[in-house]
Amino acid sequence: MTITTTRDADEARVGLTALYREVRDLTEELAAPLAPEDQQVQSMPDVSPTKWHRAHTTWFFETFVLEPDVPGYRTFDPRFCFFFNSYYEAVGRRQSRPERGLITRPGVVEVAAYRRHVDDAMRTLLEHADDATLTRIEDRVVLGLHHEQQHQELLLMDIKHVFSRNAFDATYREAPFRPPVATRPLEWVDLDGGLVEIGHDGNGFSFDNETPRHDVMLQPFRLADRLVTAGEWLEFIDDDGYRRPELWLSDGWATVQANRWDSPLYWQCDGSEWSLLTLHGRRPVDPDEPVAHVSHYEADAFAHWAGKRLPTEFEWEHAARTATTTATTTTGRFLPCRNITDAVLHPVTADTGAGLRQLYGDAWEWTRSAYLPYPRFVPAEGAIGEYNGKFMSNQMVLRGGACVTPDGHVRHTYRNFFPPASRWMFGGLRLAADT
Amino acid sequence: MTITTTRDADEARVGLTALYREVRDLTEELAAPLAPEDQQVQSMPDVSPTKWHRAHTTWFFETFVLEPDVPGYRTFDPRFCFFFNSYYEAVGRRQSRPERGLITRPGVVEVAAYRRHVDDAMRTLLEHADDATLTRIEDRVVLGLHHEQQHQELLLMDIKHVFSRNAFDATYREAPFRPPVATRPLEWVDLDGGLVEIGHDGNGFSFDNETPRHDVMLQPFRLADRLVTAGEWLEFIDDDGYRRPELWLSDGWATVQANRWDSPLYWQCDGSEWSLLTLHGRRPVDPDEPVAHVSHYEADAFAHWAGKRLPTEFEWEHAARTATTTATTTTGRFLPCRNITDAVLHPVTADTGAGLRQLYGDAWEWTRSAYLPYPRFVPAEGAIGEYNGKFMSNQMVLRGGACVTPDGHVRHTYRNFFPPASRWMFGGLRLAADT
Amino acid sequence: MTITTTRDADEARVGLTALYREVRDLTEELAAPLAPEDQQVQSMPDVSPTKWHRAHTTWFFETFVLEPDVPGYRTFDPRFCFFFNSYYEAVGRRQSRPERGLITRPGVVEVAAYRRHVDDAMRTLLEHADDATLTRIEDRVVLGLHHEQQHQELLLMDIKHVFSRNAFDATYREAPFRPPVATRPLEWVDLDGGLVEIGHDGNGFSFDNETPRHDVMLQPFRLADRLVTAGEWLEFIDDDGYRRPELWLSDGWATVQANRWDSPLYWQCDGSEWSLLTLHGRRPVDPDEPVAHVSHYEADAFAHWAGKRLPTEFEWEHAARTATTTATTTTGRFLPCRNITDAVLHPVTADTGAGLRQLYGDAWEWTRSAYLPYPRFVPAEGAIGEYNGKFMSNQMVLRGGACVTPDGHVRHTYRNFFPPASRWMFGGLRLAADT
Amino acid sequence: MTITTTRDADEARVGLTALYREVRDLTEELAAPLAPEDQQVQSMPDVSPTKWHRAHTTWFFETFVLEPDVPGYRTFDPRFCFFFNSYYEAVGRRQSRPERGLITRPGVVEVAAYRRHVDDAMRTLLEHADDATLTRIEDRVVLGLHHEQQHQELLLMDIKHVFSRNAFDATYREAPFRPPVATRPLEWVDLDGGLVEIGHDGNGFSFDNETPRHDVMLQPFRLADRLVTAGEWLEFIDDDGYRRPELWLSDGWATVQANRWDSPLYWQCDGSEWSLLTLHGRRPVDPDEPVAHVSHYEADAFAHWAGKRLPTEFEWEHAARTATTTATTTTGRFLPCRNITDAVLHPVTADTGAGLRQLYGDAWEWTRSAYLPYPRFVPAEGAIGEYNGKFMSNQMVLRGGACVTPDGHVRHTYRNFFPPASRWMFGGLRLAADT
Secondary structure, three states: OOOOOOOOHHHHHHHHHHHHHHHHHHHHHHHOOOOHHHHHOOOOOOOOOHHHHHHHHHHHHHHHHHHHHOOOOOOOOOOHHHHHOOOOHHHOOOOOHHHHHHOOOOOHHHHHHHHHHHHHHHHHHHHHOOHHHHHHHHHHHHHHHHHHHHHHHHHHHHHHHHHHOOOOOOOOOOOOOOOOOOOOOOOEEEEOOEEEEEOOOOOOOOOHHHOOOEEEEEOOEEEEOOOOEHHHHHHHHHOOHHHOHHHOOHHHHHHHHHHOOOOOOOEEEEOOEEEEEEOOEEEEOOOOOEOOOOOHHHHHHHHHHOOOEOOOHHHHHHHHHHHHHHOOOOOOOOEOOOOHHHOOOOOOOOOOOOOOOOOOOEOEEEEEEEOOOOOOOOOOOOHHHHOOHHHOOOOEEEEOOEOOOEOOOOOOOOOEEEOOOOOOOOEEOOOEEEO | OOOOOOOOHHHHHHHHHHHHHHHHHHHHHHHOOOOHHHHHOOOOOOOOOHHHHHHHHHHHHHHHHHHHHOOOOOOOOOOHHHHHOOOOHHHOOOOOHHHHHHOOOOOHHHHHHHHHHHHHHHHHHHHHOOHHHHHHHHHHHHHHHHHHHHHHHHHHHHHHHHHHOOOOOOOOOOOOOOOOOOOOOOOEEEEOOEEEEEOOOOOOOOOHHHOOOEEEEEOOEEEEOOOOEHHHHHHHHHOOHHHOHHHOOHHHHHHHHHHOOOOOOOEEEEOOEEEEEEOOEEEEOOOOOEOOOOOHHHHHHHHHHOOOEOOOHHHHHHHHHHHHHHOOOOOOOOEOOOOHHHOOOOOOOOOOOOOOOOOOOEOEEEEEEEOOOOOOOOOOOOHHHHOOHHHOOOOEEEEOOEOOOEOOOOOOOOOEEEOOOOOOOOEEOOOEEEO | OOOOOOOOHHHHHHHHHHHHHHHHHHHHHHHOOOOHHHHHOOOOOOOOOHHHHHHHHHHHHHHHHHHHHOOOOOOOOOOHHHHHOOOOHHHOOOOOHHHHHHOOOOOHHHHHHHHHHHHHHHHHHHHHOOHHHHHHHHHHHHHHHHHHHHHHHHHHHHHHHHHHOOOOOOOOOOOOOOOOOOOOOOOEEEEOOEEEEEOOOOOOOOOHHHOOOEEEEEOOEEEEOOOOEHHHHHHHHHOOHHHOHHHOOHHHHHHHHHHOOOOOOOEEEEOOEEEEEEOOEEEEOOOOOEOOOOOHHHHHHHHHHOOOEOOOHHHHHHHHHHHHHHOOOOOOOOEOOOOHHHOOOOOOOOOOOOOOOOOOOEOEEEEEEEOOOOOOOOOOOOHHHHOOHHHOOOOEEEEOOEOOOEOOOOOOOOOEEEOOOOOOOOEEOOOEEEO | OOOOOOOOHHHHHHHHHHHHHHHHHHHHHHHOOOOHHHHHOOOOOOOOOHHHHHHHHHHHHHHHHHHHHOOOOOOOOOOHHHHHOOOOHHHOOOOOHHHHHHOOOOOHHHHHHHHHHHHHHHHHHHHHOOHHHHHHHHHHHHHHHHHHHHHHHHHHHHHHHHHHOOOOOOOOOOOOOOOOOOOOOOOEEEEOOEEEEEOOOOOOOOOHHHOOOEEEEEOOEEEEOOOOEHHHHHHHHHOOHHHOHHHOOHHHHHHHHHHOOOOOOOEEEEOOEEEEEEOOEEEEOOOOOEOOOOOHHHHHHHHHHOOOEOOOHHHHHHHHHHHHHHOOOOOOOOEOOOOHHHOOOOOOOOOOOOOOOOOOOEOEEEEEEEOOOOOOOOOOOOHHHHOOHHHOOOOEEEEOOEOOOEOOOOOOOOOEEEOOOOOOOOEEOOOEEEO
């Protein structure tokens, strides 16, 4: 994580204070439509209750900023460190992950009070700390805000899963009607190979796993100019894609059979009609929208079926860096920091621009790269060093960003990662090929 | 189930209406201290959320009384039959039992409205039905009320378990301080054998599993005059009772090892100090109070260790019938139907009376009888016939009643039953011996 | 276990010696058709490898007779006590039951040598012990032989299951062709109720669980004069018996669904043709033969479907005692102690005699009685006391005897017992009804 | 897989025939010390019975050479394709992998006959095929032989695991005594970075996963000149290495806790004395010998503890290629193709040579590289294409070779791979560091 600290201290103070409020407010706005019962449930071990996300992100600031750096800070409730520590072994024992749904008390009322308590202390700190203190804590505050943005996305992913386990459809939030838009036929964008620079350049925030910047040798390749669509996925289903072992990785095939997968998560077929659950309720599948909620295994099998392959994360990053410097290629579909009432929390059809479209803002893109450390990667010291490095095992990298990814939280060096069987995040795919 | 129907119809109508209100009100009073988050959680498959108990008991009246017997009755929400049917196969598909905690919606507000809707319809029905209708429905209404009383006990058992899974102690309700009372040394009550009558005599309400009345041949035996105490259980622990396989049934020993049991459920040892969780919070173990929350396996091993045995359900019933006709032997410790504020929801020390004490009102008593049909037992026709008979497998009978058993819901013919490894109900034991 | 010891000592010595050889030889004859690979496999936790049965029965004599009673006896291999102790906690640690198939060494050659070693020592003991010693050990030797006869039946049950897990049919032993015989329509035998004596009378050998003799009160009842046939079972299947929850105990229905049962174990349907695996290979289902390899749950559901019920173990014993004293009612279908080449190891059609037929020798008969101690039952002292009593939990009683039950090992007081979901023993059923 | 086919056809024929006999004979020699019972057991799902390895390797030649290329070839037994197909979906249904131990029949005698049948047919084919046929089948025969060599190593790994599950030590084969040799202190070998060529150059046999050759960019790095020793591992244990979560990958820590690992597989501590099970029986741990039977998780945690890291597979290959061209660095410790009586099937202390030692022949070396396809990798057509590509998920690469790896089967481009929690292969590690 590298923060530019050369700007004027007052400006930094003002900016940080505003950013803090903005990010923290968005979390509360996201939770607002949810009743206490909704916020309590953990529908599978991967999911955390909404209430837990709200408290955990608060605990992060309390533990890593207020307690070490504010003399005399009064911890809100010493038991919360047990309940709301996620996985920081260095910080102590904690609620077992699959049992977060058992935390009946504190309830949402106490969690709201906890947030206010910490926000008050943080505001006082940010406004009144001397410059030296501010410099010392700035990196951790910024990290805490990016951390909270990650949990905003998790909150939305998780509540979608919670609602999906209800026998009757539940709706997170109504959305304005958007008439379907037809997708243009897929086109290919050719890219040269050679030695390319991979990793964050140190300007602005990044997580430690995006560093150090280093050279990677690429072969020439091509990328599809848009994401794979739901309509294309229906062709895969109709061509028995879920029943032909030769298309699948061995672990993928075992997973398909064990879970009886026959379509993406949240899809359902009533007779001949496919529908899918969105955060705005159940809707017919629109063939032109990007497919989402597929696992790495499914994405890989689809690519195999299409006679193509998934890109590596290095190919994607190289293409995205080039793309963003020569054309307007994003759709601006991120989760806005303010007034999310109009946000469409579902991937939409690609616009009609040229070049690589939908790089960000609809669905994360599975790559064929395992999540591994970059050469000379060194995690941070102490508990914060547990943030990324210890997860570099059994996971695959996704690149880009989704419709539920907070605005301003996305960049071409960002490495998202999930186990290859995971489907509850908004994971889609873009085809690649050798040239 | 047999109801006397010869009394005056008006009296029946008034009595039934009053009983209905009393029982239904108690359920709401029991739920009153619980926040929506508390009412949402299912801490293990055996447990149901408070919210679910409140709705399921309501669904029982809607399904078995209002829908068949009130022309034009408007079902509150047709989806509720899926959510709140417990196990009636004849009524249709339903929420899988271990997934009751996933029902986020309806929330507690909708459940309260559901209760009011059904209560209004029931009140109208009871007040205005003609005599023929009233006669036709009376048995089912009474059954529904006894059913709801069973769920009142379940609600208390279940929320106790929910709170026990919280890392820090939660308290259901404060209780007035009761200074410990010393227990008298155990004495034995001798009983003759011979042919004795077992089963309900048809006066007043009973469940079908208490019938038909029939003769059973007993050998002479003796019963302890009170329940086994926590202090006696501590001796068993100290004598390595949980580590000596020769004391245990084979399945019991496997269960002890698999679950690493070393004391009753809810007990905890900090250093040399034993405490236990009650519905009134955590307290030191009082050696004079009856032990509770032990499984059949533990009860059987304890009896083996003491050189005694558990009674059969027939011995217990015979002794209890004799006892209740010749002496004041109950403690009146049931859950009162009104104002439960002063209720002590935890077993207490036996009083100093003579004869068989603590037969009712502290802890259910494990017997050595498997839960099987009485000779010539015939379940009721239709869905209501699923109430008892289909559970006559792999369960052991408990007799008596506990401190959380509703007042007036207990009798010497009542057969409670649980699998032999269950511990979350208030199960204790009384020793028996051959003479 | 009570043995008459008043007969002449020499006669007892000769008889015991002959019986010892006879029983021990039969075990080896049963294992003879099995290759070392066959004898090694444990196809499910309930099954033990043939090799293990051969060694365990040997260990029983070594542990309970030779080591305590033969000064200077040389234990064959001290490690065998770990490998071949079944469940005697008092004797020490042992191979975990589900891992018996991991005992690669000793192999069948060493096991055969172990048997010879113990047989030599036993023969010497039985021939040369003084009368006092013989009197002291007689009960244990007889128990060991009955124990070995139980394992002879287990050996056959187990190897049948092992072969059933082979993708292609394997045959234990060829059998002479027996043309099908038609079954007479079922008739009912009425029996009076009243106080009847239950339990072994002390003449000849019995297991401790058959005692003490005691009075039980019975209601009048009737029994079918033969076992339920495979043809009747096909009607149950055709009438959707496996798909109608209202016929089943709750645990039974859960078991049916979890295991996707749709017919008895070893049955298979190819198109419209039902076949079953026997120890003599796969054969078409003969509708006149008794059904076997059904669980208690299935037997109970069938009886429910037929509008009847299963008998209690007391009804069965009472009827069998009466029957055996007034008519020739058994088919003599037990496993013979000598020359088993002609034995038909599969249930056959009832003969045409009058009265209760097929009480012994085809299939064990499920009762509706849980396996519980008789009044005043006391297990033996020491390790041998673990033989029966500790299993009196979660099991149901079967009465009679099967085609794989050793000759002379069956009597009307014998209590066989298995968990209600077990199917790999030869378990069938006879209908009962109230009168 | 690329085979040079330009040499003289007769020479190829003679060479292939000799190699065929040599490889096939070694398999039988490896199985020779094992009784039928030993060969039957599958001690965990990853393990296959010895008998199965012998048959499966035979099935490979029958299926991929004899049946397609020998007109009129008589399949030995059509059922064997079900039993002995490992994972080739394109070839049809097959025995489920965790149930290979249930194949009682065919037994070892039939398997030996199967081998002879196929060997006869193969010998005839190789000797009498015309040149065109020989050219057509040569690649597949060579692949089949390399495949069989892989199974020779698996056979040894697997039987070691089988024996380890026996409560008392079993010995595969006696070995001549080898006095311990002291290990020199570890030294570092520095290597330059830059663009290096990775992958097989096409001279001689390789698996498809070693191709295509391509450029990879490396940073400068250093490698330890020998493997990590058992003595160093003891220091890790003594320093609480297995109890400090901060040293571990998150999945690794979960695995350690779930399995209660506290030392490498096959290690055991009696008081203060560590011993380990080898194929030659149990022995004290020699601190100078390389550690083996550690998982990727343990290797990674050890490197973390040592302040170092594991090498990437590209670093290893680059170093090994350089090393093998400038110095004698291997110990010649492979499994010889002939007379294995003197083979030491256990890693031994490094010799005293200079440079990178123990690259081959003691223990496979875990890398930090996930098992992924090389750029432009394309699997073979048809069933043989299932050989490698479909396993490129959730596995880590190991490089080098072990003491049980067949001679001539090892090269610097060879990519071995296992899931990160696997321990039953001979997996060790060599430290790496950035410079």
